Amino acid sequence: MPARGNVRRRAPLALSRWIGVIVVAVTLTTTAGAQEKVAPMPPPCAFPGFDAVTAASVARARALVVLPLSVVGNGNAQTDFLSSGVTDAVLDRLSATLPRLEIAGRRIGYAHVVNTATSAKRAAAELKTKYVLTGAVSASRDGARLTFALYDGATGARAWTRNYLYDSVGAGPIVRGVSSEIANRIAGSLTPQESKTLDRLPTQNRLAYEWLLKGDAASDGAAFDRAADAFRQAIRLDRGYLDAYSKLALADADLLNDGVEKSEGGVVLLEELQSAASRAVANNPTAPLAWLAEGRARLLGGRATSSWRTAFDRAVALDGRDPTILEEYGHALALTDDRVAAVDMLRRAAALIPRSAEVLTTLAEIAIADRKDGEACGLLNAAIAADALYGPAWADRALLRVKHGELRFAWADAETATKVGSGLLGEGAAAIVDLASRDTARARARLADVMLDVSSRGTISVREGRAVASAFIAAGQMTRALDVLEAVRPRGPLYAATLRDPNFDRARREPRFRALTAPSPAGPPEARAPVTGAFATAYRGVNSMPVNVAREHP
Numbered sequence: 224m225p226a227r228g229n230v231r232r233r234a235p236l237a238l239s240r241w242i243g244v245i246v247v248a249v250t251l252t253t254t255a256g257a258q259e260k261v262a263p264m265p266p267p268c269a270f271p272g273f274d275a276v277t278a279a280s281v282a283r284a285r286a287l288v289v290l291p292l293s294v295v296g297n298g299n300a301q302t303d304f305l306s307s308g309v310t311d312a313v314l315d316r317l318s319a320t321l322p323r324l325e326i327a328g329r330r331i332g333y334a335h336v337v338n339t340a341t342s343a344k345r346a347a348a349e350l351k352t353k354y355v356l357t358g359a360v361s362a363s364r365d366g367a368r369l370t371f372a373l374y375d376g377a378t379g380a381r382a383w384t385r386n387y388l389y390d391s392v393g394a395g396p397i398v399r400g401v402s403s404e405i406a407n408r409i410a411g412s413l414t415p416q417e418s419k420t421l422d423r424l425p426t427q428n429r430l431a432y433e434w435l436l437k438g439d440a441a442s443d444g445a446a447f448d449r450a451a452d453a454f455r456q457a458i459r460l461d462r463g464y465l466d467a468y469s470k471l472a473l474a475d476a477d478l479l480n481d482g483v484e485k486s487e488g489g490v491v492l493l494e495e496l497q498s499a500a501s502r503a504v505a506n507n508p509t510a511p512l513a514w515l516a517e518g519r520a521r522l523l524g525g526r527a528t529s530s531w532r533t534a535f536d537r538a539v540a541l542d543g544r545d546p547t548i549l550e551e552y553g554h555a556l557a558l559t560d561d562r563v564a565a566v567d568m569l570r571r572a573a574a575l576i577p578r579s580a581e582v583l584t585t586l587a588e589i590a591i592a593d594r595k596d597g598e599a600c601g602l603l604n605a606a607i608a609a610d611a612l613y614g615p616a617w618a619d620r621a622l623l624r625v626k627h628g629e630l631r632f633a634w635a636d637a638e639t640a641t642k643v644g645s646g647l648l649g650e651g652a653a654a655i656v657d658l659a660s661r662d663t664a665r666a667r668a669r670l671a672d673v674m675l676d677v678s679s680r681g682t683i684s685v686r687e688g689r690a691v692a693s694a695f696i697a698a699g700q701m702t703r704a705l706d707v708l709e710a711v712r713p714r715g716p717l718y719a720a721t722l723r724d725p726n727f728d729r730a731r732r733e734p735r736f737r738a739l740t741a742p743s744p745a746g747p748p749e750a751r752a753p754v755t756g757a758f759a760t761a762y763r764g765v766n767s768m769p770v771n772v773a774r775e776h777p
Contacts, residue, residue, distance in 0.1 A: 265635040267604040268620060270627055272597025285352040286321075287409050289314045289328030291443075292369065293336050295361035302367035302389065305360050307443045308436030309369065309394055309401075313356070316402040320421045321410050322542075327352070329443065330546065332578035332609055338372075340379030347376025354382065354409055366390040371401050373408060383408055393429040394436055431460035435467055442474060450474040451486060465507045472499040472516035479523050479713045482684035493713060496520050514538035515548050522555055525715040531555065546575040550582055558717050562589050580606040580613035587619060599623060614645020618690065621652040630660050647673060647683065651690035658697050666698050674703055682712040685721050693726040705735045 291307040307329070314328040327350075337346045337357045346355050358371040367389040373382045383404055387397045399422065406413060406421055413421070426432050438453030454471035457464055475496035478486075485491055500520040503513035518534035535552040542548060553568030566589055573582045587602035600623060606616035617640035624633035634656045641649030650673045657666035673691055677683055683691070688711035695704035708727075711718060722740050730736040 265632040265639075267607075268600040268624060268627075268629070268632070270596045270600045270623075272595060273600050284325065285327050285350065286324040287317070287326045287354045287356060287405070288331055288333070288346070288350045288352040289317070289326070290331070290333060290337060290346075290355065290357040292358045292360045292371075293338070295359050299362050299367070302360065302362070304437045304440035305367060305369060305389060305394065306440070308440040309398060310356075311439040311443065312394070312398045312436055313401050313405070316398060316421060317406060320402070320406060320413075320417050322544075324410060325544070327575065330576050330579065332576065332580075337374065340374075342379075343374035344376065344379035347374070347379075352376055356405060358384075360389075363388070369397060373405060393433055395424050395429060395432050399424065425466050426457075426461045426464045428461040428464070431457045431464050431467070434460065435464070435470070438467075438470060438474070442470070442477075445477075447474045447477040447481070448483070448486065451478065451492075455490075463506075465503055465510070466512065468499040468503040469507075469510065469512040469516045472496045472503065472520060473512075475499070476516070476519040476523060480684055482680070482682045482687065482712050484682060484712050493523060497524055509541060511538045511542035511545060511548060514541060515545075515551060518555075519551060522717070523713055523715050528559065528716070531716075543571075544575065546572040546579070546582075549575070550579065553582070554585055555717075557585055557589055559720050562593065565589060578609040580610035580616055583609065584613070584616045584619060587616075591619075591623060596623060596626070612643045614640040614643050614648055615686070617643065618645060618648040618652040621649075622655060625656055625659050630656055633659075646676065647687040648690045650676075651687075651694040654694040655697055663698070666694075667700075670695060670698055670700065670703070674706070677707055677710055681710065683707070683710050685711055685713075685717050687711075689721045689724060689726075693724070696726060696729055701730060701733065704730060705733060708739055709735070 289310050291310050292305065294303055294306050311329055314326065318326050331350060333346060333350060335342060335346065337343050337355055338359075343355055347353070353376050355374045355376060356371065357374075358369065360367055360369050362368075365388055369387045369389055370384070371387070372384040374380070375382045385401075385404070387400070389397065402421055406417070410417075424432065426435075434453045434457035438450045438457065441447070441450035441453060451471055451474040454467050454474060457467040458471065461467070472495075475492040479492050479496065483492065496516075497520045500513070500516040503510065504517045507513050514534050514537040518531050518538060521531035521534055535548070535555065538545075538548045539552065549568045549572035553565050553572060556562075556565035556568060566586065569582050569586050569589075573579065573586070576582065583602045583606035587599040587606065590596070590599035590602060600620075603616050603620040603623065606613060607620070610616075617636045621633045621636035621640065624630070624636060634653060637649050637653035637656055639649070640652060650669055654666045654669045654673070657663070657669060673694075677691065688707055692704040692707040695701070695707060704727075708722070708730075711721070719740070722736075727736070
């Protein structure tokens with residue numbers, strides 16, 4: 224059974240919020256190339272209907288939060304994975320053993336170090352938890368040394384602490400020992416079945432277990448290519464390691480969502496995703512993680528809505544408190560425009576991980592689609608406060624500000640999206656801002672650079688494709704918009720939903736666009752309502768600019 228807050232995705236995990244603030248401050252006080260503008264730090268938006276406190280900000284009370292170990296010293300590439308890999312494993316084991324308790328971690332988004340009574344009390348209050356488990360990993364002559372400490376949230380006192388040496392024996396005994404100690408302290412007496420579950424390791428192959436932990440750590444850092452390689456290695460060492468199949472499938476799904484079709488070794492990711500998910504479900508049909516992988520495989524593979532929803536429903540039925548399952552299901556529902564169900568799933572996820580910038584941003588996009596700009600504004604402000612390095616939130620807020628005429632702050636938000644790593648989203652939004660301010664020359668120059676980036680990549684993600692193609696259409700560059708849409712991978716229900724975006728209405732008579740919407744060998748795209756999202760509904764006015772402002776440019 225996966226932990227509450229499992230394998231995930233694009234948000235960079237555990238990067239200090241202060242680093243994000245510094246990056247943003249530098250970004251917004253420097254001159255941006257040919258634009259020659261200096262933007263101040265943009266304030267939070269506040270539009271009519273704005274509500275700073277949303278239902279998504281209400282966290283549930285927890286028994287335990289497990290935070291990554293801090294790395295002491297310069298670190299070591301061979302052992303740094305233990306910082307989150309071992310704590311992830313402890314979290315998984317405790318969650319599987321004690322489903323009656325609310326246990327969180329991994330994606331909780333808490334950036335501060337906890338090593339004193341004061342910091343422990345503050346963390347417990349902010350995370351609404353009774354206990355906090357964390358510690359440190361450091362190098363020694365004999366191997367890495369791991370120090371664990373369980374803090375009582377009410378007093379800040381250490382309820383338990385112990386040191387472990389990570390050597391040739393591996394991480395398995397450490398995970399088992401820590402899990403047993405913590406379970407007995409937070410749950411009191413254990414049932415015989417709980418004790419049995421707690422003592423069992425998912426594989427007897429020590430090296431396979433180490434590779435799985437390395438994969439988990441890479442996934443936590445959004446390095447999905449390295450994660451997939453680690454999970455493949457775990458499977459090579461133990462062909463019966465079912466958790467590794469599920470996690471490999473999820474890493475492949477994340478790579479596909481980022482527009483990657485093949486691994487560096489030439490593995491066709493969609494085929495591997497489907498095979499790994501099927502293997503996991505067939506051999507472990509009571510594992511929520513396996514059904515999550517199967518749901519994503521069916522969705523990305525273009526299966527009918529009823530098929531992938533059945534898989535997601537099964538995952539939720541098996542573990543309705545895993546925010547990863549709820550969030551993935553919510554994202555899928557939002558992109559295929561079942562807004563009511565999407566909001567329900569995402570708000571359930573937000574109650575478990577209130578600092579998730581991705582969840583808050585998707586809820587904001589749905590709010591924009593429903594013309595609730597004030598609510599969307601509050602959600603995007605919260606997303607940026609939670610993770611200042613999450614580019615899509617900055618890009619969405621830039622576009623929302625365009626709608627309300629805040630072009631100066633919109634430009635600053637768009638530039639920040641680019642600076643924190645979401646280059647295509649940020650540049651697409653910035654081009655929209657340029658066009659709205661009638662700076663057509665700058666928009667075209669910006670989009671020329673974007674096209675070079677798209678061409679060098681070869682393929683881009685669905686989200687990036689929607690953003691960039693929308694900007695090209697707004698600029699009157701239909702040919703390049705179609706070039707971008709043809710570069711989007713993977714194709715499937717999410718892509719088909721993207722092509723129904725109202726921003727693409729101008730392109731519908733183009734033969735190349737009709738070819739993209741033509742029925743595939745697997746069947747026609749499902750006829751549903753238009754896709755939701757900030758690009759889909761909020762900025763139709765930009766795409767209806769006069770022709771003399773936005774005209775085809777080679």
